[in-house]
Amino acid sequence: MKDLAYLQLWDAYGALLTDTQREICEKYYFYDLSLSEIAEEKGISKQAVSDALKTSRELLDFYEGKLHFNAQTQAYSRAVSFMMTDVTRALEAFKRLHPEYAGEMDGIIEKVTVGEEIDLDGKEE
DSSP states (O other): OOOOHHHHHHHHHHHSHHHHHHHHHHHHHHHEOHHHHHHHHTTTHHHHHHHHHHHHHHHHHHHHHHHOOHHHHHHHHHHHHHHHHHHHHHHHHHHOOOOOGGGHHHHHHHHHHHTBBBBSOBBOO
């Protein structure tokens, strides 16, 4: 991946780019094509591809600067990750204090770390 930051911004704001900008960004970032390869495929100059990428990056930066969606998403993901770590540690501690529930706790820990939904009434969703 050439630039993780722009891939994250792409996920958040890619739909706001023009069709041509999206296509060029996809070829560049996702398919790892060079500027020359993209230019040849599209029948345009290498400079036009470079300009389109530059404009796309500027737009993605502009949208993030105004909306902060990507930053909020990353902060939320970090917070959830920390919470899941805390939950797992609490379940492990409970398991040590109450070994009679070890099997049930292992099942819950597995679901928490794998990301399955848990129904507290005992039914999986």
